[in-house]
Amino acid sequence: MNAHVTQIRALARRSMLKTLRQPFQMFPIIFFPLILLAVNASGLRAATRLPGFPTHSYVSFAIAVAFIQGAMFSLINTGTNLAEDIESGFFNRLALTPLRRVSLIAGLLVGVAALGALQSGVYIILGLIAGAHLHAGLGGVFVIIVLGALTTLGFGAMGCVAALRTGSGEAVQGLFPLFFVFIFLSSSNLPRNLLRTGWFHTVATWNPISYLIEAFRSLYIFGWDGAALERGFAVAIGVTLIALLAVVGALRTRLQRT
Amino acid sequence: MNSDPKMADNGIEVEGLIRDFKGGVRAVDGIDLRVAPGEIYGFLGPNGAGKSTTVLVLTTLLPPTAGTARVAGFDVVRHGPEVRRAIGASLQESALDPFLTGREHMRLQSALHGLGKAESETRGDELLARVGLTEAADRKVGGYSGGMKRRLDLGLALVHRPALLFLDEPTTGLDIQSRTALWEEVRRLADDGVTVFLTTQYLEEADVLADRLGIIDRGKIVAEGTPAELKATIGRPSVEAIPQNPGERERLAAVLARFGEEAAASSNGVAARLPEGVGDLAEIVRALDGEGIAIADLRVHAPTLDDVFLAKTGRSLEGASEVPEDSDEQPGAESPAP
Numbered sequence: 198m199n200a201h202v203t204q205i206r207a208l209a210r211r212s213m214l215k216t217l218r219q220p221f222q223m224f225p226i227i228f229f230p231l232i233l234l235a236v237n238a239s240g241l242r243a244a245t246r247l248p249g250f251p252t253h254s255y256v257s258f259a260i261a262v263a264f265i266q267g268a269m270f271s272l273i274n275t276g277t278n279l280a281e282d283i284e285s286g287f288f289n290r291l292a293l294t295p296l297r298r299v300s301l302i303a304g305l306l307v308g309v310a311a312l313g314a315l316q317s318g319v320y321i322i323l324g325l326i327a328g329a330h331l332h333a334g335l336g337g338v339f340v341i342i343v344l345g346a347l348t349t350l351g352f353g354a355m356g357c358v359a360a361l362r363t364g365s366g367e368a369v370q371g372l373f374p375l376f377f378v379f380i381f382l383s384s385s386n387l388p389r390n391l392l393r394t395g396w397f398h399t400v401a402t403w404n405p406i407s408y409l410i411e412a413f414r415s416l417y418i419f420g421w422d423g424a425a426l427e428r429g430f431a432v433a434i435g436v437t438l439i440a441l442l443a444v445v446g447a448l449r450t451r452l453q454r455t
Numbered sequence: 456m457n458s459d460p461k462m463a464d465n466g467i468e469v470e471g472l473i474r475d476f477k478g479g480v481r482a483v484d485g486i487d488l489r490v491a492p493g494e495i496y497g498f499l500g501p502n503g504a505g506k507s508t509t510v511l512v513l514t515t516l517l518p519p520t521a522g523t524a525r526v527a528g529f530d531v532v533r534h535g536p537e538v539r540r541a542i543g544a545s546l547q548e549s550a551l552d553p554f555l556t557g558r559e560h561m562r563l564q565s566a567l568h569g570l571g572k573a574e575s576e577t578r579g580d581e582l583l584a585r586v587g588l589t590e591a592a593d594r595k596v597g598g599y600s601g602g603m604k605r606r607l608d609l610g611l612a613l614v615h616r617p618a619l620l621f622l623d624e625p626t627t628g629l630d631i632q633s634r635t636a637l638w639e640e641v642r643r644l645a646d647d648g649v650t651v652f653l654t655t656q657y658l659e660e661a662d663v664l665a666d667r668l669g670i671i672d673r674g675k676i677v678a679e680g681t682p683a684e685l686k687a688t689i690g691r692p693s694v695e696a697i698p699q700n701p702g703e704r705e706r707l708a709a710v711l712a713r714f715g716e717e718a719a720a721s722s723n724g725v726a727a728r729l730p731e732g733v734g735d736l737a738e739i740v741r742a743l744d745g746e747g748i749a750i751a752d753l754r755v756h757a758p759t760l761d762d763v764f765l766a767k768t769g770r771s772l773e774g775a776s777e778v779p780e781d782s783d784e785q786p787g788a789e790s791p792a793p
Contacts, residue, residue, distance in 0.1 A: 200569045207566035211555065218554040218595075286550030289516055290611070293544050294567035295536055455515045455535035 204296055208304020213312055215278055222277075226270045226316055230263035231323055237262075237386065238327075247391055252418045257332075260324040261413035262385045264345050265406060267316045268352040269376050275309050276356025276369035283364045283451070292454050301452075302357060302444055306350055313349025317342045324417075333416040340426070341416055347433040348409055352376075354440035361447035383407040405432040465492045465527050465541070465618035465650040467513065472522035474508050482508040484674030485522070490652055490667075492618075495645045497665025498654040499760065501772055505674040506654040507547055510623045513652065514544050527619050543612035544621040549604035553597030557588050557607050560596065561614065568615040582610040586640065602633025609640060619650045626660060638664055658760045658772060670764055677767040686758040688766070692733055693718035693756045695726035699749040707750075710742050719761055719771045726756070 216222050234256065242255045252258050282288040291301055321331070321338055331337050355376075359369045383406040384392070392398040401407050412429020415422035467490035474483040483505045490496040498506050511517040513526055515535040524531045527541035551560060561579030570578060583592045586606040596604065605625060612620060622641065626634040641664060645651055655661050661668055662682045670678040670685070678685055693715075698707045704725060708717070711727035714735050720726035729735050733755055743750055764772040 203566050203569070207563050211552065211559075211563055214559070215552060215554050282552075286546055286548050287552055288550075289546055290550045290564075291567065292516060293514060293539055293542075293546075294564070295540050295569065296567050453516070453518055455518050455532050455538075 201297065201300055204300050205304040205307055208291075208296075208301070209308035209311060212275075212278070212305045212308025216274055216308075216312055222270075222274045226267050226274070227319060229270065230266040230320065231327075233266065234259055234263055234324075234327065241386060244387060244391075247387075249388070249391060251388060254328065254330060256324065256327050257329045257417045258414060259386070260320065260327075260329045260417060261410045262380065263320045263324070264317060264341070264348065264413050265380055265385075265409055266377075267320060268313065268345070268349040269373070269380070271309055271313060271316075271349045272352040272356040272376060273370060273373050274356070275305070275353040276360040276372070277366045279305065279357055279360035280364060280366040280369050283360065284366065288451075292452055298448060298452060298454070299445070302448055305357065306353055306441075306444075309353035310346045310350040313353070314342050314346040316349070317345025320345075329417060331417055332420040334420075337416040337420070341413060344409075344412060344429060344433060347430070347437060351433055351437035351440050354437060354444050358440060358443040358447050361444065361451045364451070379404055379406045383410055385410055405436065408432045465648075466490055466494075467496070467524070467526050467619070467650070467652060469509075469513070469524045470522055472509070472512065472524055473520045474505075474512055474517060475520045481674055483512065483519075486671070486674075486676055488669055488676060488679070490650060492650050493645065493648050495641065495651040495653060495664055495666045497661040497668040498652065498671060499656070499658070499661040499665075499668055499764075499772070500654075500671035501656055504671045506656075506671055507623055509671070510544070510546065510621050510652070510654060514542060514546075514621055515539055540615070541617060542619045542621060543615070543617035544623070545605075545608045545612045545625055546621075546623045547627070549601075549608045551596045551599075551604055551607060554595060556593050556595055557583060557599075558592040560607060560611055561592075564611045564614045570614070578614060582613055585613075586610040587636070600633075602629050602636070605629060605633065605637060606640070609637065613644075617649070619652070620644060622651060622653045624654055624656065626655070626657065634660070656772070662760055668760070670760070670767060672764070672768045672770075678763055682760060685760060685763045688763065691715075691728050691730055692758065693726045693728045693762070694733075694736065694739060695720050695724045695752075695754045695756060696739075696743065696750050697721070697724040697752040699751045703748050706746060707743070707748050710746055710748065711739070713742065714739055718756075719759075719765060724752070728762075 237259050238255045244250060245253050245255050321341060325331065333340065356369060359372055363369065382400045383404045384401050389398060389401050389407060392401055408428040409432050411425050415425035469486055469488045472483055472486040473481065475481050486509060498509065500506050508517065512519045513524055513531060515531050515538050518532055526538045529537040529541065531538055558579060561582060562575055565575035565578060583589050586609055588603060588607055588610065591599065591603060596607065599607065609625065626637055629637065641651055653664065665682060667681050668679065668685060669676045696707055696711065698704055701723060708725045711725055715727040715729050718726040718728045736755065761772045
């Protein structure tokens, strides 16, 4: 096997193990989105009676938000883990091997994407148990896992940028509220066409998170909505590409290795 | 730089090395040094002297501001990957992942150095045994003691059989037993032909372990030679007296000052360097007796490396730190980002 593939695989494995072995990192990823789902589903169930609300099941409507919340937790976990590596000198240990600069981050992010796929699978199962109906069926499961992994990869890369720029786990964690507010300023609780407050509708329309949520949501509620999936994947790919470019720049500054 | 072909295998040649940081801080200020293949070279100095920055430059983690350095025959700026393949390094603090086991660390390190699966397992087992961690191999590193972490760190640095090993303060914070065990391991490596570049702030470590020493202060090498050679440059012993009554310390100092300049002493004692050697000892005892100063303890010290440091810098190495113990030498020394 190609040496670089072996190196990336080894780093990806280590990245996954580091997260999976920290219960305080796994707990929010799995349970926080589901607790919020339960709260929203019980408190906002009446919204399904609004004229134009696309489904009678608020759980099917709201489960999409869990995928984004999970990805945001990955941003914090990935950034915190990388910052810890920088602070502890583990990053230097990796830099002292013949590993290529890009492989160093690629290994980490492959692990993040794999975890993103895993956590998406968990949300799908727990959502179905909670009563969500996945209209797109088995094909939808596959698309959700791919989109979940891609979204988590993009957000994880943002966490890497924060870690490489600051080198501080605390600084990365301080970013959490900043990113989380994007979820609330999106179509997370109501479809955009039902948001009556003018400024909120405008912000939600400009907020890329809305399109990610709507792509996940479309698979649950409508089945195969090409336009929603197109927009969702475009946002996920765009965010990932921008974040990866930023990672490359930040890595060049952090790692002055000759 | 004219490279010495003998140094090409696993030696180090440094000429005029300078490393500046933002804000005009010069951490390394024109260092010249040569480390012969198979030698244990000790780099002794207080915190903030420039030791770790030098190691970061020599291990390719920081580019130098000026000067040249060749490690194992390769220029550290132009041939970074070749240098990294030739060296092993255990940098300050044990840079380990607390959530991985010792064996998982070995596997990761082996994979990153391109070892195949079978070789990785064999080499991992061999090194875990060598550093005495076979029984703890499948335990998470978070539960290891400081000594165990340091030993694992050393084992990891050896995975790819480097010809040259950099150890940056390998025994800082370790108890005597762990420290001695690590010294033995370093000696064994040197016996196997590995060149060792060791930084330390411990005089005893430098004295016991190093074949040759460079003493660094404020970014400059102030003395270089074997420990014996360096101590011979001082040449004079010192006498230390501890008064029975601590209140008589000043009177005691005044008496000893008649026999020589003040030397480093323990907290409750007073010491003087004896320019005429131990021949003055009887005279000192008589003088103390004449002054009626009761002495609890009287010792003669052979010259130490601290005396060398004191002679070269005007300060004692113990307590000469310029920055707090828990911070690194210079801005960016721990973390290469500016």
